[in-house]
Amino acid sequence: MDVRAPKGTVDMLPEVASAWEHMTRTAQTLFARYGYEPIYTPMFEHTEVFERGIGEATDIVSKEMYTFEDKGGRMITLRPEGTASVVRSALEHNLVQQGSSAKLYYAGPMFRYERPQKGRQRQFWQIGIECLGAADPSVDAEVITVLWRFFETIGIPAASMRLLINSMGDEHCRPAYRDKVAAHIREHSAGLCEECNRRADTNPLRAFDCKNPACATIMATAPLLRDELCDECAAHYAAVKVRLDMLGIPYIEEPKLVRGLDYYTRTVFEVQADAGLGSQNAIGGGGRYDRLFEEYGGKPTPGLGFALGFERTLLCMEAAGVQVPALPRSQVYVARVSDDVAEEVFGITQALRDAGVAAEMDHQSRSLKSQFKQADRLGAQFVVICGPEELACGEATVRNMGTKEESRVAVADLSAALRDLLV
Numbered sequence: 241m242d243v244r245a246p247k248g249t250v251d252m253l254p255e256v257a258s259a260w261e262h263m264t265r266t267a268q269t270l271f272a273r274y275g276y277e278p279i280y281t282p283m284f285e286h287t288e289v290f291e292r293g294i295g296e297a298t299d300i301v302s303k304e305m306y307t308f309e310d311k312g313g314r315m316i317t318l319r320p321e322g323t324a325s326v327v328r329s330a331l332e333h334n335l336v337q338q339g340s341s342a343k344l345y346y347a348g349p350m351f352r353y354e355r356p357q358k359g360r361q362r363q364f365w366q367i368g369i370e371c372l373g374a375a376d377p378s379v380d381a382e383v384i385t386v387l388w389r390f391f392e393t394i395g396i397p398a399a400s401m402r403l404l405i406n407s408m409g410d411e412h413c414r415p416a417y418r419d420k421v422a423a424h425i426r427e428h429s430a431g432l433c434e435e436c437n438r439r440a441d442t443n444p445l446r447a448f449d450c451k452n453p454a455c456a457t458i459m460a461t462a463p464l465l466r467d468e469l470c471d472e473c474a475a476h477y478a479a480v481k482v483r484l485d486m487l488g489i490p491y492i493e494e495p496k497l498v499r500g501l502d503y504y505t506r507t508v509f510e511v512q513a514d515a516g517l518g519s520q521n522a523i524g525g526g527g528r529y530d531r532l533f534e535e536y537g538g539k540p541t542p543g544l545g546f547a548l549g550f551e552r553t554l555l556c557m558e559a560a561g562v563q564v565p566a567l568p569r570s571q572v573y574v575a576r577v578s579d580d581v582a583e584e585v586f587g588i589t590q591a592l593r594d595a596g597v598a599a600e601m602d603h604q605s606r607s608l609k610s611q612f613k614q615a616d617r618l619g620a621q622f623v624v625i626c627g628p629e630e631l632a633c634g635e636a637t638v639r640n641m642g643t644k645e646e647s648r649v650a651v652a653d654l655s656a657a658l659r660d661l662l663v
């Protein structure tokens with residue numbers, strides 16, 4: 241059997257898993273300040289949820305989804321992102337009642353069949369928030385602020401990140417703009433790649449994202465949506481910027497930022513960073529999706545959110561020298577002098593744990609010397625040395641691994657004494 245994890249996936253070993261937990265804890269604390277509550281949706285959905293939500297012409301839906309027929313004949317897809325599922329769930333459970341809003345966050349793995357490279361995996365982890373039910377530009381500014389503050393709080397220097405923002409318009413101004421971009425593509429069809437030519441019919445705005453230099457040159461002269469926004473979209477965009485200015489959030493307007501999902505309307509944004517990353521430099525992004533509920537047959541319900549990627553954030557943290565706080569390890573090691581006290585040692589260790597002390601013992605018949613080495617490796621601050629004579633008197637020796645001081649403590653008092661010593 242091949243014991244390697246499938247291509248594009250990695251095992252999160254304890255050090256990386258601890259970083260993930262640190263990141264989720266940081267997110268939970270920050271998001272709670274803004275009123276976000278957790279939601280966990282299934283890791284797979286009916287394929288239609290993503291086809292309708294993300295859009296059939298997008299790269300994600302047309303090329304990257306893990307889709308299969310289950311044993312009951314249903315078409316199922318492993319979620320490639322979180323928003324579509326959260327909106328589907330909000331509809332199913334009527335989470336956004338008339339006039340109210342729902343603020344939700346999630347964290348977990350996503351799946352996309354992409355070519356693996358630095359910062360790009362087939363299973364990757366995202367943390368995201370969704371604010372459903374609110375159309376006001378203050379929410380756009382708030383959501384962008386949460387994303388920016390997250391990266392700052394986790395330790396990525398503001399100077400090494402950039403926040404790009406744009407407005408994608410809405411159903412009033414975007415169709416005419418799409419037609420203009422499609423016309424631009426057709427006009428320059430000879431100089432553009434096959435994919436961009438195809439996009440003229442399917443998804444013209446995606447041509448802005450093409451990495452081919454010739455396409456980029458041609459798309460640089462394409463009309464910009466910024467100049468074509470309807471009055472309402474222009475006012476909304478201006479109001480978002482005023483609020484970001486108020487908070488001193490340093491954004492850059494990028495009129496070619498279109499992002500890869502069809503459901504966006506009006507505000508879109510992306511945070512990019514260079515240090516630690518290769519060409520996959522987007523660490524988080526999102527936008528408004530005021531039409532998504534209707535796409536699923538719901539009532540018109542505005543919404544917006546973001547998702548940030550764990551793997552890329554971690555690469556940036558490493559580049560910035562951020563130390564992830566170590567999880568509490570064993571505080572106390574219970575060592576046995578000889579095998580005949582094995583049962584007592586087991587009982588003492590268990591009692592310490594029940595009393596809230598992180599305790600470890602030997603399970604491999606190590607010599608006393610190796611048990612001390614093991615205690616050192618685990619970072620134990622105290623070793624409880626259990627010898628038959630001491631135990632016969634109802635006592636054990638507690639050794640402070642820092643000062644090397646030793647004292648005899650009654651076994652019955654061990655938990656309380658160690659709890660006091662550890663404070």
Ligand code: AMP
Pocket residue numbers: 321352354359360361362363364365366500522523524525526547548549550551552553
């Ligand atoms: P998206 O859902 O495409 O807007 O992505 C949001 C964030 O998820 C990105 O900014 C990345 O940090 C992360 N991300 C997206 N795709 C991948 C991938 N294949 N591997 C690792 N991270 C990813």
